[in-house]
Amino acid sequence: MSGLIQVLNNSLLSQDAVIKATFYPTAFLTIFFAFLVVMSRSIFHSVIYLAFTLIGIAGIYLYLDAEFLAIVQVLIYVGAIVTLFIFTIMLTTQADTEPIRGTVRRMWAGALAGFAIFLILSKVITMTTWHIGLPEAAFVNLRELGRSLMSKYALPFEVISLISLAALVGVIVIGRGRKR
Protein backbone atom coordinates (compact mmCIF):
# COMPACT_ATOMS: atom_id res chain seq x y z
CA MET A 1 0.00 0.00 0.00
CA SER A 2 2.77 2.45 0.88
CA GLY A 3 4.33 2.28 -2.59
CA LEU A 4 0.97 2.97 -4.12
CA ILE A 5 0.44 5.86 -1.75
CA GLN A 6 3.86 7.26 -2.67
CA VAL A 7 2.82 7.36 -6.30
CA LEU A 8 -0.53 8.87 -5.45
CA ASN A 9 1.03 11.59 -3.34
CA ASN A 10 2.60 13.06 -6.44
CA SER A 11 -0.68 13.15 -8.28
CA LEU A 12 -3.36 15.77 -7.93
CA LEU A 13 -5.76 13.76 -5.81
CA SER A 14 -5.41 13.65 -2.06
CA GLN A 15 -4.57 10.31 -0.47
CA ASP A 16 -7.72 10.20 1.60
CA ALA A 17 -9.97 10.76 -1.40
CA VAL A 18 -8.28 7.96 -3.33
CA ILE A 19 -8.61 5.53 -0.43
CA LYS A 20 -12.28 6.40 -0.07
CA ALA A 21 -12.92 6.19 -3.80
CA THR A 22 -11.40 2.73 -4.04
CA PHE A 23 -12.51 1.17 -0.75
CA TYR A 24 -16.25 1.36 -1.28
CA PRO A 25 -16.25 -0.23 -4.76
CA THR A 26 -14.03 -3.02 -3.41
CA ALA A 27 -16.36 -3.61 -0.49
CA PHE A 28 -19.41 -3.52 -2.74
CA LEU A 29 -17.90 -6.02 -5.18
CA THR A 30 -16.93 -8.33 -2.32
CA ILE A 31 -20.46 -8.32 -0.96
CA PHE A 32 -21.89 -8.76 -4.45
CA PHE A 33 -19.75 -11.83 -5.15
CA ALA A 34 -20.48 -13.25 -1.70
CA PHE A 35 -24.18 -12.91 -2.49
CA LEU A 36 -23.64 -14.72 -5.79
CA VAL A 37 -21.83 -17.52 -3.91
CA VAL A 38 -24.97 -18.35 -1.94
CA MET A 39 -27.49 -17.58 -4.69
CA SER A 40 -25.91 -19.24 -7.72
CA ARG A 41 -27.77 -22.32 -8.93
CA SER A 42 -24.71 -24.16 -10.14
CA ILE A 43 -22.26 -25.19 -7.44
CA PHE A 44 -19.36 -24.82 -9.87
CA HIS A 45 -20.20 -21.17 -10.60
CA SER A 46 -20.53 -20.70 -6.90
CA VAL A 47 -16.95 -21.78 -6.22
CA ILE A 48 -15.64 -19.39 -8.89
CA TYR A 49 -17.54 -16.55 -7.23
CA LEU A 50 -16.05 -17.68 -3.90
CA ALA A 51 -12.57 -17.17 -5.35
CA PHE A 52 -13.50 -13.61 -6.38
CA THR A 53 -14.96 -12.94 -2.94
CA LEU A 54 -11.77 -14.11 -1.25
CA ILE A 55 -9.65 -11.91 -3.51
CA GLY A 56 -11.91 -8.98 -2.62
CA ILE A 57 -11.43 -9.70 1.08
CA ALA A 58 -7.67 -9.72 0.49
CA GLY A 59 -8.15 -6.23 -0.97
CA ILE A 60 -10.03 -5.19 2.17
CA TYR A 61 -7.05 -6.40 4.23
CA LEU A 62 -4.86 -3.94 2.34
CA TYR A 63 -6.98 -1.07 3.62
CA LEU A 64 -6.42 -2.40 7.15
CA ASP A 65 -2.61 -2.25 6.76
CA ALA A 66 -2.34 -6.04 6.77
CA GLU A 67 -0.32 -6.69 3.63
CA PHE A 68 1.04 -10.03 4.83
CA LEU A 69 -2.46 -11.27 5.62
CA ALA A 70 -3.61 -10.23 2.15
CA ILE A 71 -0.86 -12.32 0.54
CA VAL A 72 -1.58 -15.27 2.84
CA GLN A 73 -5.27 -14.97 1.99
CA VAL A 74 -4.61 -15.20 -1.73
CA LEU A 75 -2.07 -18.01 -1.33
CA ILE A 76 -3.98 -20.25 1.05
CA TYR A 77 -7.60 -19.54 0.20
CA VAL A 78 -7.54 -18.90 -3.51
CA GLY A 79 -4.54 -21.09 -4.17
CA ALA A 80 -5.28 -24.09 -2.00
CA ILE A 81 -8.80 -24.16 -0.58
CA VAL A 82 -10.64 -23.10 -3.75
CA THR A 83 -8.64 -25.65 -5.75
CA LEU A 84 -9.64 -28.29 -3.21
CA PHE A 85 -13.29 -27.26 -3.55
CA ILE A 86 -13.10 -27.52 -7.34
CA PHE A 87 -11.59 -31.01 -7.16
CA THR A 88 -14.23 -32.17 -4.70
CA ILE A 89 -17.02 -30.80 -6.88
CA MET A 90 -15.60 -32.59 -9.90
CA LEU A 91 -15.35 -35.83 -7.93
CA THR A 92 -18.83 -35.75 -6.45
CA THR A 93 -21.25 -33.89 -8.69
CA GLN A 94 -23.06 -35.97 -11.28
CA ALA A 95 -24.00 -34.64 -14.69
CA ASP A 96 -27.72 -34.93 -13.99
CA THR A 97 -27.42 -32.90 -10.83
CA GLU A 98 -30.52 -32.07 -8.90
CA PRO A 99 -31.65 -28.52 -8.09
CA ILE A 100 -29.48 -27.10 -5.36
CA ARG A 101 -32.01 -24.67 -4.03
CA GLY A 102 -34.36 -25.77 -1.26
CA THR A 103 -38.03 -25.06 -1.04
CA VAL A 104 -39.36 -21.51 -1.19
CA ARG A 105 -40.29 -21.68 2.48
CA ARG A 106 -36.78 -22.62 3.51
CA MET A 107 -35.46 -19.80 1.32
CA TRP A 108 -37.64 -17.27 3.13
CA ALA A 109 -36.65 -18.67 6.51
CA GLY A 110 -32.97 -18.36 5.63
CA ALA A 111 -33.40 -14.84 4.30
CA LEU A 112 -35.30 -13.82 7.43
CA ALA A 113 -32.63 -15.28 9.73
CA GLY A 114 -29.77 -13.68 7.82
CA PHE A 115 -31.50 -10.32 7.66
CA ALA A 116 -32.37 -10.41 11.37
CA ILE A 117 -28.76 -11.17 12.28
CA PHE A 118 -27.57 -8.34 10.07
CA LEU A 119 -30.06 -5.89 11.58
CA ILE A 120 -29.04 -6.76 15.13
CA LEU A 121 -25.32 -6.58 14.34
CA SER A 122 -25.55 -3.29 12.46
CA LYS A 123 -27.67 -1.78 15.23
CA VAL A 124 -25.07 -2.78 17.80
CA ILE A 125 -22.21 -1.49 15.62
CA THR A 126 -23.81 1.91 15.03
CA MET A 127 -24.89 2.31 18.66
CA THR A 128 -21.46 1.68 20.14
CA THR A 129 -18.95 4.50 20.38
CA TRP A 130 -15.66 3.00 19.31
CA HIS A 131 -12.54 4.10 21.09
CA ILE A 132 -9.61 4.51 18.81
CA GLY A 133 -6.40 3.36 20.45
CA LEU A 134 -2.88 4.44 19.64
CA PRO A 135 -2.85 5.39 15.98
CA GLU A 136 0.94 5.25 15.71
CA ALA A 137 1.31 1.78 17.18
CA ALA A 138 -1.48 0.46 14.98
CA PHE A 139 0.77 -0.22 12.03
CA VAL A 140 2.32 -3.67 12.37
CA ASN A 141 5.10 -4.52 10.00
CA LEU A 142 6.07 -8.00 8.97
CA ARG A 143 9.23 -8.10 11.09
CA GLU A 144 7.25 -7.33 14.22
CA LEU A 145 4.61 -9.88 13.29
CA GLY A 146 7.13 -12.66 12.78
CA ARG A 147 8.99 -11.81 15.97
CA SER A 148 5.92 -11.99 18.17
CA LEU A 149 4.75 -15.14 16.38
CA MET A 150 8.04 -16.83 17.24
CA SER A 151 8.42 -15.56 20.80
CA LYS A 152 5.25 -14.56 22.60
CA TYR A 153 2.83 -16.69 20.61
CA ALA A 154 5.13 -19.62 19.94
CA LEU A 155 2.95 -22.11 21.79
CA PRO A 156 -0.27 -21.41 19.81
CA PHE A 157 1.85 -21.53 16.66
CA GLU A 158 3.03 -25.03 17.53
CA VAL A 159 -0.51 -26.10 18.40
CA ILE A 160 -1.54 -24.98 14.90
CA SER A 161 1.07 -27.30 13.42
CA LEU A 162 -0.36 -30.13 15.53
CA ILE A 163 -3.85 -29.35 14.20
CA SER A 164 -2.54 -29.41 10.63
CA LEU A 165 -0.93 -32.79 11.27
CA ALA A 166 -4.17 -34.11 12.77
CA ALA A 167 -6.13 -32.88 9.75
CA LEU A 168 -3.60 -34.50 7.40
CA VAL A 169 -3.75 -37.88 9.12
CA GLY A 170 -7.52 -37.67 9.61
CA VAL A 171 -8.32 -36.92 6.00
CA ILE A 172 -6.10 -39.77 4.82
CA VAL A 173 -7.92 -42.17 7.13
CA ILE A 174 -11.33 -40.87 6.07
CA GLY A 175 -10.54 -40.72 2.38
CA ARG A 176 -8.86 -44.09 2.11
CA GLY A 177 -12.13 -45.95 2.29
CA ARG A 178 -12.73 -49.48 3.45
CA LYS A 179 -9.89 -51.97 3.37
CA ARG A 180 -10.49 -54.94 1.17
Add this chain to the structure above:
Amino acid sequence: MIPQSHFLILSALLFSIGVFGILTRKNAIGILMSIELILNAANINLITFGKFLGSPDGLGQIFALFVIAIAAASAVVGLGLVISIYRNAKTILVNKLNLMKW
Protein backbone atom coordinates in the same frame (compact mmCIF):
# COMPACT_ATOMS: atom_id res chain seq x y z
CA MET B 1 -9.57 7.50 6.74
CA ILE B 2 -12.31 4.93 6.62
CA PRO B 3 -14.12 4.65 9.96
CA GLN B 4 -13.98 1.45 11.94
CA SER B 5 -17.72 0.90 11.83
CA HIS B 6 -17.72 0.55 8.04
CA PHE B 7 -15.37 -2.41 8.23
CA LEU B 8 -17.54 -3.93 10.94
CA ILE B 9 -20.70 -3.45 8.87
CA LEU B 10 -18.98 -5.11 5.92
CA SER B 11 -18.04 -8.04 8.10
CA ALA B 12 -21.60 -8.25 9.52
CA LEU B 13 -22.96 -8.35 5.96
CA LEU B 14 -20.58 -11.15 4.99
CA PHE B 15 -21.53 -13.05 8.14
CA SER B 16 -25.26 -12.82 7.48
CA ILE B 17 -24.79 -13.86 3.85
CA GLY B 18 -22.92 -16.90 5.16
CA VAL B 19 -25.72 -17.72 7.59
CA PHE B 20 -28.24 -17.43 4.76
CA GLY B 21 -26.12 -19.81 2.67
CA ILE B 22 -25.87 -22.39 5.44
CA LEU B 23 -29.61 -22.36 5.98
CA THR B 24 -30.67 -22.58 2.34
CA ARG B 25 -28.06 -24.67 0.55
CA LYS B 26 -28.85 -28.33 -0.03
CA ASN B 27 -25.44 -29.23 -1.37
CA ALA B 28 -22.93 -30.10 1.36
CA ILE B 29 -20.12 -28.34 -0.54
CA GLY B 30 -22.25 -25.17 -0.66
CA ILE B 31 -22.61 -25.31 3.10
CA LEU B 32 -18.83 -25.61 3.48
CA MET B 33 -18.38 -22.58 1.22
CA SER B 34 -20.76 -20.56 3.39
CA ILE B 35 -18.72 -21.56 6.44
CA GLU B 36 -15.62 -20.16 4.72
CA LEU B 37 -17.48 -16.88 4.18
CA ILE B 38 -18.32 -16.71 7.90
CA LEU B 39 -14.72 -17.38 8.90
CA ASN B 40 -13.57 -14.59 6.59
CA ALA B 41 -16.05 -12.21 8.20
CA ALA B 42 -14.54 -13.08 11.58
CA ASN B 43 -11.08 -12.42 10.16
CA ILE B 44 -12.05 -8.95 8.96
CA ASN B 45 -13.33 -8.19 12.46
CA LEU B 46 -10.12 -9.40 14.10
CA ILE B 47 -7.86 -7.35 11.84
CA THR B 48 -10.08 -4.27 12.20
CA PHE B 49 -9.87 -4.34 15.96
CA GLY B 50 -6.17 -5.11 15.82
CA LYS B 51 -5.65 -1.99 13.71
CA PHE B 52 -7.96 0.45 15.45
CA LEU B 53 -7.31 -0.58 19.05
CA GLY B 54 -3.60 -0.76 18.32
CA SER B 55 -2.17 -3.80 20.04
CA PRO B 56 1.62 -3.40 20.02
CA ASP B 57 2.57 -6.91 18.90
CA GLY B 58 0.03 -7.36 16.11
CA LEU B 59 -2.29 -9.62 18.05
CA GLY B 60 -5.20 -9.10 15.67
CA GLN B 61 -3.22 -10.20 12.63
CA ILE B 62 -1.76 -13.18 14.48
CA PHE B 63 -5.22 -14.36 15.46
CA ALA B 64 -6.38 -13.92 11.89
CA LEU B 65 -3.47 -16.11 10.76
CA PHE B 66 -4.53 -18.81 13.21
CA VAL B 67 -8.10 -18.58 11.97
CA ILE B 68 -6.90 -19.02 8.38
CA ALA B 69 -4.87 -22.09 9.38
CA ILE B 70 -7.78 -23.67 11.22
CA ALA B 71 -10.15 -22.83 8.35
CA ALA B 72 -7.82 -24.63 5.97
CA ALA B 73 -7.70 -27.69 8.24
CA SER B 74 -11.47 -27.72 8.63
CA ALA B 75 -12.04 -27.35 4.89
CA VAL B 76 -9.72 -30.27 4.21
CA VAL B 77 -11.46 -32.54 6.72
CA GLY B 78 -14.91 -31.40 5.59
CA LEU B 79 -14.20 -32.07 1.94
CA GLY B 80 -12.71 -35.45 2.83
CA LEU B 81 -15.94 -36.27 4.64
CA VAL B 82 -17.96 -35.14 1.62
CA ILE B 83 -16.01 -37.47 -0.66
CA SER B 84 -16.44 -40.31 1.81
CA ILE B 85 -20.19 -39.64 2.07
CA TYR B 86 -20.45 -39.57 -1.72
CA ARG B 87 -18.68 -42.89 -1.96
CA ASN B 88 -21.14 -44.51 0.42
CA ALA B 89 -24.44 -42.77 -0.32
CA LYS B 90 -23.92 -41.62 -3.95
CA THR B 91 -25.25 -38.16 -3.12
CA ILE B 92 -24.12 -35.06 -1.25
CA LEU B 93 -27.49 -33.35 -0.97
CA VAL B 94 -28.06 -33.01 2.73
CA ASN B 95 -31.82 -33.58 2.54
CA LYS B 96 -31.21 -37.00 0.98
CA LEU B 97 -28.77 -38.06 3.68
CA ASN B 98 -31.15 -39.65 6.14
CA LEU B 99 -29.12 -42.77 6.82
CA MET B 100 -28.90 -42.10 10.54
CA LYS B 101 -32.35 -40.58 10.81
CA TRP B 102 -34.91 -42.60 12.70
